Amino acid sequence: MPDSAPALPDGKGSEVPAPRLRLPTTRRPAAAAGVLFGQLSAWLRTSRLGMVAMALGIGLGAGLGAVGFRWLIFGATWLVTGHEQFGQAGRVGSLHLPWLGIWFVLLVPILGGLLYGPLIQRFAKEARGHGVPEVMIAVAEDGGRIRPQVTGTKALASAICIGVGGSVGREGPIVQIGSAFASSLGQVVHMSESRLRILVACGAAGGISATFNAPLTGVFFGFELILREFSIDALFPIIMAAVMADVIGQAFFGSGPIFSAMPHHLALPHVADYLLVALLALGAALIGVGFKTVLYGTEDVCDRLWRGRPEWCRPAFGGLVLGAVLLALPQLYGVGYPVMNRAVADHYVLWFLILLALGKVAAASLTIGIGGSGGVFAPSLFTGAMAGTAFGVAAVHVFGPAVGSPAIYGVIAMGAVFAAAAQAPLTSIASVVEMTGNYALILPVMFAVALAVGVSKRLTHGTIYTTKLLRRGTDIDRPKPSSMLQVLTVDEVMQPLGAANGRAALSPLSHDQAAGDRLLPSAWVPQFGNIVDRRPPQALFGEETLEQALRQLVLYGPDGLPVVSPDRHHVVGWISYGDVVRAMAERTRASDTEVAAGTLASQWATPDAGGHLHVAPAPLEGYEIMQVTIRSDSPGIGRPIDEASWPPGSIVVAVSQGRELVTPRPDMELRAGQRVVLLARLEGSQPTDDKDGARTSASQ
Numbered sequence: 001m002p003d004s005a006p007a008l009p010d011g012k013g014s015e016v017p018a019p020r021l022r023l024p025t026t027r028r029p030a031a032a033a034g035v036l037f038g039q040l041s042a043w044l045r046t047s048r049l050g051m052v053a054m055a056l057g058i059g060l061g062a063g064l065g066a067v068g069f070r071w072l073i074f075g076a077t078w079l080v081t082g083h084e085q086f087g088q089a090g091r092v093g094s095l096h097l098p099w100l101g102i103w104f105v106l107l108v109p110i111l112g113g114l115l116y117g118p119l120i121q122r123f124a125k126e127a128r129g130h131g132v133p134e135v136m137i138a139v140a141e142d143g144g145r146i147r148p149q150v151t152g153t154k155a156l157a158s159a160i161c162i163g164v165g166g167s168v169g170r171e172g173p174i175v176q177i178g179s180a181f182a183s184s185l186g187q188v189v190h191m192s193e194s195r196l197r198i199l200v201a202c203g204a205a206g207g208i209s210a211t212f213n214a215p216l217t218g219v220f221f222g223f224e225l226i227l228r229e230f231s232i233d234a235l236f237p238i239i240m241a242a243v244m245a246d247v248i249g250q251a252f253f254g255s256g257p258i259f260s261a262m263p264h265h266l267a268l269p270h271v272a273d274y275l276l277v278a279l280l281a282l283g284a285a286l287i288g289v290g291f292k293t294v295l296y297g298t299e300d301v302c303d304r305l306w307r308g309r310p311e312w313c314r315p316a317f318g319g320l321v322l323g324a325v326l327l328a329l330p331q332l333y334g335v336g337y338p339v340m341n342r343a344v345a346d347h348y349v350l351w352f353l354i355l356l357a358l359g360k361v362a363a364a365s366l367t368i369g370i371g372g373s374g375g376v377f378a379p380s381l382f383t384g385a386m387a388g389t390a391f392g393v394a395a396v397h398v399f400g401p402a403v404g405s406p407a408i409y410g411v412i413a414m415g416a417v418f419a420a421a422a423q424a425p426l427t428s429i430a431s432v433v434e435m436t437g438n439y440a441l442i443l444p445v446m447f448a449v450a451l452a453v454g455v456s457k458r459l460t461h462g463t464i465y466t467t468k469l470l471r472r473g474t475d476i477d478r479p480k481p482s483s484m485l486q487v488l489t490v491d492e493v494m495q496p497l498g499a500a501n502g503r504a505a506l507s508p509l510s511h512d513q514a515a516g517d518r519l520l521p522s523a524w525v526p527q528f529g530n531i532v533d534r535r536p537p538q539a540l541f542g543e544e545t546l547e548q549a550l551r552q553l554v555l556y557g558p559d560g561l562p563v564v565s566p567d568r569h570h571v572v573g574w575i576s577y578g579d580v581v582r583a584m585a586e587r588t589r590a591s592d593t594e595v596a597a598g599t600l601a602s603q604w605a606t607p608d609a610g611g612h613l614h615v616a617p618a619p620l621e622g623y624e625i626m627q628v629t630i631r632s633d634s635p636g637i638g639r640p641i642d643e644a645s646w647p648p649g650s651i652v653v654a655v656s657q658g659r660e661l662v663t664p665r666p667d668m669e670l671r672a673g674q675r676v677v678l679l680a681r682l683e684g685s686q687p688t689d690d691k692d693g694a695r696t697s698a699s700q
Helices: 027-046 048-081 098-123 132-141 149-163 171-188 193-212 215-227 232-253 271-306 311-328 337-344 350-369 377-399 406-422 425-436 439-459 466-470 481-487 521-527 546-556 577-588 593-604 691-699
Strands: 007-009 015-017 529-535 561-564 571-575 623-630 651-657 660-662 675-681
Touching (some): 027 048, 048 098, 048 171, 048 232, 098 311, 132 171, 132 193, 171 193, 171 215, 171 377, 193 215, 193 232, 193 425, 215 425, 271 311, 271 350, 271 406, 271 439, 271 466, 337 350, 337 377, 350 377, 377 406, 406 425, 406 439, 425 439, 481 546, 546 561, 546 577, 571 651, 577 660
Antiparallel strands (some): 007 015, 561 571, 651 675
């Protein structure tokens, strides 16, 4: 195209340049699309309806992801064995490798390890293992950010691992897949961290809901294990994601429970059988804790044996040991749901049930330890089903058929073992009921789960998920500054009184004090300094939370407040802002704790204390808080606080050091201009239960 446009006549005998035609370029539609996307992103980020739309989209994606992942597992299993599911038939060979017979299980874990080992090492190392801890740490520490490539890598690696015999479940991978998809979608629209965490929980809930046809389980899983707190703002989006994902799952796999071959009308025959359920729960708690111990112990052994060698080939070498385990017990091949159906349907004898329970713990731990990819939820259910059914068989032998079918105890133990391992009672209860269809067993399941979780918490700190993070030095269960105020008590934070003035015993607040012992602080204090402030103190009790104490400090005690004994007869301590902030900083080890506490205090601050107080005041009768400024001619200057002539019954609770008030030390010397805060007995007053009388006396 020529640079100059042709000239046109202007009607006066001269020529003017012809106007240039501006042809449309490809940049304008792109710019319009960018503006439209920006507006859409802003709407999704800021509006409630936009959050619901995101949740529905994530539920749709997680549902389709769960369907695709299950097909990947079926496909990988079929390529290796000639069946969509393998293990329930026992020692049979592969239809595709008939000349090897059952010995093919020695070969395929090695070949599979050569495929998924390099895949994980090259594209997403966090896809190794059971996946849920990686999602938990992303929500707790990383603002919900998960790398997009985790989705495809985890799906393919886990499908291969399970298809070649890895004795793990599919819930861990689908949680990580759904959560990674949700995180990627949220990051595309630049979602805030608080909303991104909710979206990650939506992805986890949708994945669980679709893969197990268990929407309630998905919702509880999202709250209990991913968000780790209940929030009204998160409730509706997570429910929407779980419902949408389950609709997708039912469209492909039907609406029946996943354990379709299990009896669906089980019920505990007698109330007395709850004693057996309690005994079963105690055993399930030990099994759940034991599973966690064996899992990480096996991982440690594998780490020591493989130290210094390339990680990409670790699954292949470890696959030889896994193949030997599968050769001995082919029923441990893959997820194992068909085997669970047969066991609960009373197809196995007592000793074989026990062997399968122990074998599953070993095989799942070995699969994870050698670098495999898969979940621990299904192995927990498998172990519980075997152990519980074995317990039921033994109970029938001892007590007779009146105790009910062994399947009852198998179903109950499924939830109890997982509850003990994960310490997630609501998820455990919902999963057992929804996955088996036995709603009549909800009461004994709840009872067993509660006992199992209680025993597990007494025996161990970390769960089967959080222990992986604890071993990396990350404790996501540590109290947060926001929850610390409800967790810590005044007793844990206060400064004990009595040491500064050299007395171990504190002044009682009883009503039988003699008139001759009345204190006259207002007549005595001017010998040392000038009274700059005096007010009635608000009493705190040691068992009160810091949330209550901080509110009282803002309203009634800028310099601090006294802490009284439960019977209100003694002053036992003193608490100030500094004590609260220091305790929170020590517990959280966070540099911004003081800012957070100060912000919270400023939100509560108000000049009209009585009008905004939500907790009834509890004034400390017979005392007042007095601030004294030490004069330059005071006889106490240069003397240690514990040697100064403080009147009996008064307590030095704070001394200024620079611009701050600090807890006094016995050897701290008095200086001119220093502020001293005293907790002193009122002049000419007796303790009384009448609050109005106490306040009147204080104001005189």
